[in-house]
Amino acid sequence: MATGNYGIVRPADVSPEDVEIVLHYVPSRDQSSNFTLTRLDSLQYLRPYFNNASTGGSDVELLGGLYNMTLPADQFNALGIYTLYFRPAQIRTVINDCGVLSSSPNIKGIIINLQDVPSTYRNKFINQGLVGFRVEYLNDDGTKIPNFYRIITSSFYCEPVTQNLTNTLQKAVRYRYSEGTTNLIFCTLTPSSSPTTRPNATPFIGNPAQNIIITNTFFNPTVVEVEIVEHDASTLAIALYGNQTKSIEDGIYTMYDSDNNIYRQYNLYVIRDQFNELLYEIRQDRINNIDFSKNFQNIITIQ
Amino acid sequence: MEVFKIKISPEVLRNELTTQSYSGFSFGYYSGLSYVLSAGTTNLGTWTVGLNGINPGIFGGSSILAPLGPNTENIYINEIDSSGFNWKSYLLNTKIGSLINITADSGELYQFRIILPPMDLGVDTSLELPVEPVNVTSTIPIGISVNLTITQPNTSQLIDLSVPILFKQDYEDLGYYSPFDGLISQLSEEVNFVFTANTENPFDVLIYNTSISGKTYLQNSTFIVNWGDGTPIENVEVVVPESLIHTYTDIGITTGYTITFTGYTSIGSYVVKKNITLPYSLAPITNPFGTVEFQPGNFSWASTPTSQNFIATYDSENTVADQVSSNFVSVPFIVSGFTESRLEELKIYGPNPYITNLTINLADGTTGIITSQTPEYTAYTINDQSYLDFSAGTSVFVAQSYGLTENTLTATSITKLEYLMNVIDQPIIQSNVFIERGKISGMENFRRIGEINNTGSLSTYGYKFFDVRNYNDI
Numbered sequence: 001m002a003t004g005n006y007g008i009v010r011p012a013d014v015s016p017e018d019v020e021i022v023l024h025y026v027p028s029r030d031q032s033s034n035f036t037l038t039r040l041d042s043l044q045y046l047r048p049y050f051n052n053a054s055t056g057g058s059d060v061e062l063l064g065g066l067y068n069m070t071l072p073a074d075q076f077n078a079l080g081i082y083t084l085y086f087r088p089a090q091i092r093t094v095i096n097d098c099g100v101l102s103s104s105p106n107i108k109g110i111i112i113n114l115q116d117v118p119s120t121y122r123n124k125f126i127n128q129g130l131v132g133f134r135v136e137y138l139n140d141d142g143t144k145i146p147n148f149y150r151i152i153t154s155s156f157y158c159e160p161v162t163q164n165l166t167n168t169l170q171k172a173v174r175y176r177y178s179e180g181t182t183n184l185i186f187c188t189l190t191p192s193s194s195p196t197t198r199p200n201a202t203p204f205i206g207n208p209a210q211n212i213i214i215t216n217t218f219f220n221p222t223v224v225e226v227e228i229v230e231h232d233a234s235t236l237a238i239a240l241y242g243n244q245t246k247s248i249e250d251g252i253y254t255m256y257d258s259d260n261n262i263y264r265q266y267n268l269y270v271i272r273d274q275f276n277e278l279l280y281e282i283r284q285d286r287i288n289n290i291d292f293s294k295n296f297q298n299i300i301t302i303q
Numbered sequence: 304m305e306v307f308k309i310k311i312s313p314e315v316l317r318n319e320l321t322t323q324s325y326s327g328f329s330f331g332y333y334s335g336l337s338y339v340l341s342a343g344t345t346n347l348g349t350w351t352v353g354l355n356g357i358n359p360g361i362f363g364g365s366s367i368l369a370p371l372g373p374n375t376e377n378i379y380i381n382e383i384d385s386s387g388f389n390w391k392s393y394l395l396n397t398k399i400g401s402l403i404n405i406t407a408d409s410g411e412l413y414q415f416r417i418i419l420p421p422m423d424l425g426v427d428t429s430l431e432l433p434v435e436p437v438n439v440t441s442t443i444p445i446g447i448s449v450n451l452t453i454t455q456p457n458t459s460q461l462i463d464l465s466v467p468i469l470f471k472q473d474y475e476d477l478g479y480y481s482p483f484d485g486l487i488s489q490l491s492e493e494v495n496f497v498f499t500a501n502t503e504n505p506f507d508v509l510i511y512n513t514s515i516s517g518k519t520y521l522q523n524s525t526f527i528v529n530w531g532d533g534t535p536i537e538n539v540e541v542v543v544p545e546s547l548i549h550t551y552t553d554i555g556i557t558t559g560y561t562i563t564f565t566g567y568t569s570i571g572s573y574v575v576k577k578n579i580t581l582p583y584s585l586a587p588i589t590n591p592f593g594t595v596e597f598q599p600g601n602f603s604w605a606s607t608p609t610s611q612n613f614i615a616t617y618d619s620e621n622t623v624a625d626q627v628s629s630n631f632v633s634v635p636f637i638v639s640g641f642t643e644s645r646l647e648e649l650k651i652y653g654p655n656p657y658i659t660n661l662t663i664n665l666a667d668g669t670t671g672i673i674t675s676q677t678p679e680y681t682a683y684t685i686n687d688q689s690y691l692d693f694s695a696g697t698s699v700f701v702a703q704s705y706g707l708t709e710n711t712l713t714a715t716s717i718t719k720l721e722y723l724m725n726v727i728d729q730p731i732i733q734s735n736v737f738i739e740r741g742k743i744s745g746m747e748n749f750r751r752i753g754e755i756n757n758t759g760s761l762s763t764y765g766y767k768f769f770d771v772r773n774y775n776d777i
Contacts (some may be wrong), residue, residue: 007475014470015595047597049467050607060608065471071464085471096577097497114586122588128618160499160511175497183586208495208575219470226466288436 011065012219016046019219020090023075024083027139038075042089049110070223076228084224087217088134091121095206096184099175109188110135110206111158111175125185130155130214135189137204138211150205151217152188161182208302238263245299253283260296265289318485347451350405352443371405371413372442376401377430378426394453395421401455403434407447413439460722467665493521494566494573496528496539505582506553509546512539514566524568531560539564555619588765623714628706635703644698648759649673657681663757 019041021137049066059178070222076082090127096211097111114125135146159178175186191203206212242263243256251268273281309441350368371378380394405413414437443449453467498510512526526539529547541547551560557580564575593614597607630635649663649671650656662672669686674683681692689701 007473009471009473012470012472014472015593015611017593017595017613019470043595047607048611052606059606060611062611065469067468067470068465071466073463076464085469086468089433097495114588116584119587119589122586123591123593123614126591126614126616126619128621129614136409179587181588209577217472219472222468222470224466224468229393252750291617296730 011063012062013048014088014216014218015233016042016067017046018089018216019046020087021045021069022085022087024077024085025075025076025080027080029081030047040075040084042071045072064255073228077230078126079230082226084226085218085221086223087221088218089121091117091124091214093117093212094212095208095210095212097175098206099186108185108192108205110212112185114183114185124216125155127156128154130185132217134215134217135206135216136213137188138204138213142211144213146203150192150203152187152214153190155185155187157182160182160184164165168299170252229278243296245294247294250291252286253296254291254294254296256296261293262294262296265291265294307775311675325431331357339720343428345455347453348371350449352447353444368405368443369453370443370445371415371436373435373436373439373441375439378434380432382428394432395423397421397432398455401453402437403432404405404452404454405443407443408449409447413449414442414607415439422673453587493568493570494526494564495523495575496562496564496577498577500581500583502577505584506526506551507548508551508579508581508583509548510539510562510564511543511546512541512564513543514586520569522642524566526564526566531562544744553582557582584620588634598750611757621714622708623712626712627708629708632706637701638704640696642690642700644692645671645690645759646673646681646683646692646698648685649683649761650757666757 019042021042023038024035025038025041026035035216047068047070047095049063049068050059050062051061052059057063070184070212071082083192093112095110098118099111112125124133130152131154135150135152136147139145148241155257157178157181158175160175171196175184176184189205192205238257239255243260244254245256246253246268253266253268254262255264257263262297266283267282267284269284269285270278271282272278319518320429333673339527352370369379399417399420401417403415403417405415407413415432415434417432417505418435419433422433424430428464446514461757494514496510496514498508508530509698510528514524514526516522528547528549529536529538530551532551534549537547537549538546551558559578559580560731562579563576564577566573566575591614592612594610594612596610599605600607624630646657648665650665651658651661657673657676659673659676664670665685670686671683673681673683679694685688687702690698691701
């Protein structure tokens with residue numbers, strides 16, 4: 001008899017539909033209270049990579065693990081820190097009923113009506129389609145019960161039946177698994193049975209009419225922090241290593257990028273006192289007032 | 304949780320940054336994110352509002368701005384002395400929808416939207432901008448100083464960036480899954496009901512009083528139901544398995560009702576509400592295969608599929624008929640590979656040990672036959688599996704497989720038993736002790752010579768216990 005558990009960390013090949021992207025933005029790190037939270041459409045911005053001839057596998061085979069996240073310009077358009085929070089998509093629904101397996105009364109489950117499930121996610125509510133999903137519970141006032149969840153171990157279509165039992169003191173069977181598609185799904189959960197050390201303790205799996213959040217476990221939630229900065233090492237290198245010109249006549253000092261586009265332009269001048277003593281040497285950013293006659297190609301072709 | 308940090312500056316946009324040219328100069332320069340964002344905005348500098356010349360309009364290059372207001376339909380611009388900047392050339396290329404922003408020192412904003420293409424008046428450097436005021440309710444006061452900018456629509460040079468990210472999944476499982484019969488009963492509830500309906504009679508709703516009735520202290524409980532459609536409250540005097548039916552009125556549109564079920568018991572009264580939507584219909588399942596569409600991309604993305612199915616039916620349709628291999632491959636199919644020669648098992652005593660087409664009964668109850676002998680190979684069949692021994696000393700087997708068949712699959716419902724946590728297998732008995740009654744005792748060594756009837760079996764039988772050597776090799 002083998003004992004123990006088993007498992008592995010694997011690259012996820014989750015559908016973008018099952019990913020929820022929450023975007024957190026703060027202009028700077030010292031404004032943590034001034035944040036904005038918004039949600040991005042994962043179907044629009046998240047795309048998995050596929051194999052190609054170099055990576056092996058066909059070009060319709062998911063590479064697995066690696067995804068490309070588009071940072072839409074309408075959101076990522078200001079300096080600051082953008083925290084992308086990727087979490088499993090949440091399916092919000094309600095428990096229709098609770099039941100137990102008649103053959104194993106210590107195994108309970110919850111019954112979910114597909115009519116109460118957002119239509120986008122109904123395709124998960126098929127036989128065994130919810131295995132591994134996590135169930136979290138909400139209180140009546142809408143608060144979430146923290147640090148509490150159950151895992152779905154099986155899900156099958158079921159239907160209510162009227163089945164007579166010979167022992168009238170025994171509860172009748174109310175549901176049975178259905179071969180065909182119905183509106184009801186019976187989900188067994190873990191843990192749902194009593195621990196051996198406390199046989200009278202019954203784990204909570206939910207109540208009828210209780211709101212729940214069902215999330216997939218197809219990938220681990222993760223966070224990517226994207227900091228949009230005014231300059232990075234590459235742009236700073238333009239100032240260090242890029243072409244530059246200084247116009248002696250008007251003192252305009254121009255920096256060019258690697259394509260010889262005008263990158264920055266400054267006025268260079270000095271300030272002297274009434275005795276013509278040099279007080280300051282000034283370098284002043286011309287900002288928008290660019291003198292385009294200082295085009296690099298024009299200048300170097302003068303001679 | 305790992306956190307991946309990325310720093311991005313607009314420099315990565317360099318290759319994508321488009322430039323506008325006018326007067327022979329490149330206009331769309333950039334130097335940092337601020338410039339990228341403001342690429343579509345041109346600052347026309349500071350102006351003074353005054354009555355100078357024809358109204359309405361802007362005259363004198365960078366000096367005088369006419370007092371524009373809610374009724375302004377045209378703005379005239381003369382670029383003479385406009386700091387040497389060729390505004391005319393630039394403004395002639397402004398797009399319809401561009402906004403002329405006039406900001407007073409007080410912060411008040413006057414906006415005018417260009418509604419027709421700018422017109423060159425052909426007089427000196429003047430041009431006309433047909434505009435409409437945008438929420439302008441008053442005329443710009445004379446004498447104040449204002450700042451003028453023009454913002455062209457959709458000219459921000461900022462584009463979507465993208466970063467690669469990694470998703471991984473920790474998969475862990477523990478516990479023991481055990482078969483069960485799949486029958487389900489209701490959890491203990493003092494007051495509860497279930498309802499059902501079908502699509503054939505979509506306005507008939509049956510409710511079953513599933514409240515516990517067997518308990519002594521609940522024997523005198525009474526139940527009522529409010530169907531939620533305005534019909535009188537009804538007493539529920541039946542308990543499961545009997546049901547109570549209610550026919551709702553077809554009012555022509557899909558309507559939701561709340562069934563309120565109340566139980567009065569010796570320990571209190573309870574109310575259970577459940578919502579139904581009539582006419583009853585099965586919930587439509589859209590996108591059953593979880594298909595996700597991807598926008599076709601350019602360059603390296605061009606070969607990426609445009610869609611991918613993310614929901615597999617392998618578990619959901621888990622009947623035996625759905626899992627047999629004949630659904631997926633043509634059967635039988637050839638399975639072949641290298642193996643050890645079993646020709647010795649077909650060897651018989653006598654001067655000619657290998658005889659073609661002679662069926663030989665083997666120790667395990669199967670039969671074997673040599674089908675062909677040539678200088679290059681010997682072909683034989685044991686238990687319907689074909690073998691080929693080549694002269695070079697290699698042997699291959701060739702068999703026809705049907706994969707998984709109905710005979711090899713058994714459909715059984717399983718569930719996880721919590722009390723067997725950390726147990727993943729059924730108990731099994733492992734033993735290497737064999738007792739053949741009447742032949743050897745359990746105390747003797749492992750020698751089942753009685754089952755061996757040829758030399759091939761002698762060499763391969765019994766975990767290599769017998770050291771059989773070929774006479775020709777000695």
